[in-house]
Amino acid sequence: MTAASSHQSTLYIAEKPSLAKAIAEGLGVVKRGNGFIECRGGATVTWCFGHLLEQAEPDAYLPDDIPKTKKGSKIWRLQDLPIFPKAWLSIVKKEKGIKTQLATIGKLIRASDVVVNAGDPDREGQLLVDEVLEHFKCRKPVKRFWVSAIDPVSIKKGLAHLKENVNYAGMRDAARGRSRADWLLGMNLSRAYTLTSKSEDGKSRLIAVGRVQTPTLAMVARRDYAVRNFVPKSYLAISALLEKAGVPFRARWKPKPGQSGMDEEGKLLLDLKLGHELVERLAKEKTALVLSAETKRRKAFQPKVYSLADIQVEANRLYGMTADDTLKVCQSLYETHKITSYPRTDCAYLPESQHAEAPAVLAAIAKTFPATAKAVERADTSIKSPTFNDKKVTAHHGIVPVANVVDWSKLSDREQKLYRLIARRYIAQFFPVHEFDETTVELQIGDEKFVAKGKVVVRKGWKVLFDKKEDAAEKKGEDDSSSQTLPSLTKGETVEVKAVEGKEDKTKPPAYFTEGTLIAAMENIWRSFEDPQLQAKLKEAGGIGTPATRAAIIQELKRKTYLASEGRKLHCTELGRSVLLKASPKVRSAAMTAFFETKMQLVEKGEYGLDAFVSEYERFIQGELDALKI
Structure with a gap:
């Protein structure tokens, strides 16, 4: 039609x-x-x-003879729980x-x-x-x-x-199921927890819980605990400075299988005495024998375009923007200026059909953001990166510029910053693959093994767009020695040992959450679990919350003063910890939220009825209330 x-x-x-x-x-x-x-x-x-329209408050479902507060709402009473609407009411x-x-x-x-x-x-x-x-x-x-x-x-x-609206009934039911379940949990359990808890001064305090809010709060509380109670351990990093034909290079010590004095993962040498003895012994060696030398050509494909979570993490890291600020700016670029695509997406891929639109989109980028003109001129639209993949596209494709032009000066500073990030990722799709030769050399010094790694860039490709100071943070944690240039080495030859060194260091605590890293943790919550089946379910669910709601959830936790900001860091407050102490393990758990999202996907596909889902959720709420002996 x-x-x-x-x-x-x-x-x-x-x-x-x-x-x-x-x-x-x-x-x-x-x-x-x-x-x-x-x-x-x-x-x-x-x-x-x-x-x-919005859902009616519990008062609409409760008897009229319940006493009222001074503000006119019905008082909270344990005997009125659970509140399970038989016919759901919406109000303007x-x-x-x-x-x-x-x-x-x-x-x-x-x-x-x-x-x-x-x-x-x-x-x-x-x-x-x-x-x-x-x-x-x-x-x-x-x-x-x-x-x-x-x-x-x-x-x-x-x-x-235009499509037939009836074909989207599953999406409507999934949204409605989410809304009703959130209402059931929030209204029933917040009342139950509040009515059955007392603060030290004997007064009741509001214990508000939510399907996604509470597990998110629990993540921050656990991280706070891990950082504040972290006990650093000293370890020794052993390396050798070697040389061949006037070319110096460094190799790291490789522990033997079952090496004593190591940490649980077998990566760090915690026994300093043993380490120093080892360094002292190896320092007497003058040559190292090359046991193997292997060079492989590696390819780094173009970076995928942004999902909302990706750009929220990036904007927080680079510019200190909150998740909510980033969403608002992305929404403005999409809605007000119409120069980027729909932002509330969990996908970082593009439909293959959009590849044909590249010349028009690139031209629009160059006109909107003149500083990109040279990069756009070098872009090759015959290149089709792996980002264009119909099989990977979900309901909404990744965030990209569109073939629309605005005056650059009409954009705010933040809009310019985010458009630049979005445009750069898009332009990168039409630059060649980054290629480099990666060499790994295993050597023997005395009776110990060492490994040297080197990298030689063969083709810069898309990385020419990313050689900026702001991106240096992405390289943190990389082994510095892996980017060194090694001399030509062959199995069986010997090289000179200039020095064997032991550098003492201490283990580092995990970092406090920022809004950016918390968004990423909500999306990748599966990494917190060891059960492979649970990991798979959490991955399938796309984490906890949705791209559209995660920033709002963090904002709401801050509004309730369950979370507090300290610079860019987020912390769980004393009040937030009291909420977690009262909430049941199931309500605190991200696993429960992941199962919920999995059910929503079934509802969306029409494989599970809305009423059946709500009934199942009511049984869960009743079980929680029974556990409180209500």
């Missing part, structure tokens, strides 16, 4: 005004009204302001202008033949418009407008290829 038929009036309901404006411009604006835009071909475009949000806009949408629905859901391309975007249609009991044909960028080209494509 095309955008609109001449004999039918079509109503587009966009998630927000900026998207409505882009759709209207794509259709052709005829006249602007109060809360809507009339367009060519009998089409009308209207908009929401995000969710116009109280924010200014929402009631009026909702009434406008209702009139337009009644006057239209066909309605188009133009929510954002995700679960929440689907539910956001669908719940408005349900609110007005809409029985008219409903189509779905689905784009992941709002530049003119993407808008026109979306208008020309």
Whole structure:
């Protein structure tokens, strides 16, 4: 179906005004009204302001004879738990202008033949418009407008290829399931924990828990504990300075299998006395025998484009931006300036069909950001990096520039910084693969083995775009000796030993979380578990939270003063620790959240019913309440 038929009036309901404006411009604006835009071909475009409806509070489901507080809400009582709604109620949000806009949408629905859901391309975007249609009991044909960028080209494509809205019912149900489960856990367990806990002064205090918030808080608390209780251990790093034909190079000591005095992982020599004796003995050796020398040609493919989590981590590391700030700036680049694609994505790959758009996108980058002109000129659009991979693309592809141009001076400093990062990753897709020769040499000094590694760049490729000081942090932790240039070495020859050295150092504690590293930890929570099955489930679930919600979760924990910032570092507060002490292990556990997300994926695919999911979740909540002897 095309955008609109001449004999039918079509109503587009966009998630927000900026998207409505882009759709209207794509259709052709005829006249602007109060809360809507009339367009060519009998089409009308209207908009929401995000969710116009919200879930009713527990008071709506509780008996009217419950005593009320001075503010007029019903008091919390243990005997009223659990609160399990039989029929879920939605109410109009109280924010200014929402009631009026909702009434406008209702009139337009009644006057239209066909309605188009133009929510954002995700679960929440689907539910956001669908719940408005349900609110007005809409029985008219409903189509779905689905784009992941709002530049003119993407808008026109979306208008020309409307889908059937019913095909997205699973996404709507998944969003609704998430919303209902969050309500059930938050409303029931926060009340139960609060009513059954007392502070030292005997007063009740609010113990608010959430499906994702609490496991996130627990991660920060565990990291704080690990850092504050860390006991450093001394170790000895042994290396040899060698030389052949006037070319010096360094080799590291390789412990024997079962070497005594090592740490649990067999990597660090903790027995300093043994180490110093070893260095003293080896220092007498004058030559080293080459046991093996192997050179392999290695390739480093172009970096993938950004997912939201990736750019949140990067912006925090480079510029100290919070996760929420980064999301807002990415949203502004997408929504206000229309120069990047949809940002709330967990994917770092691109559809193969987008490869053909590269010349237009690169030209737009060079016009928007003139400093990239030379790099764009060198880009080769015949190169197709592994980032273009249909099999790896999820609901939304990675964040990239689009073929739209703005005046660079119109962007804020933060918008310029993030556009630069996004543009650089995209341009890199059209530069050659980075190639280098990696040499590994094993040597024998006395009766001990040493290993020397070297690297020679054969082709700089895409890395010419990344030789900046700001990227030096990415190289932290790399073995410095691995980038050395080795002389030509062959098995059986000997080289001169200039020195054998032992350098004492201490083990380092893990780093405190920053907003960037916490976002990454939420996405990669599977690394915290050893059970392979649980790891697989957590990976499949994409971690805890979603790209769209992680920044908001951190903000909410800070707002409740469960988390506090100290510079870029995040810490769990005393109040946050009291919440974790009260919450059950299941509520604190990221594993429970991962299973939840797995269920949501099944609901989205239509393989598990919404009602069945909610019933299962109610049983879980009842079990938690029973454990508190309520």
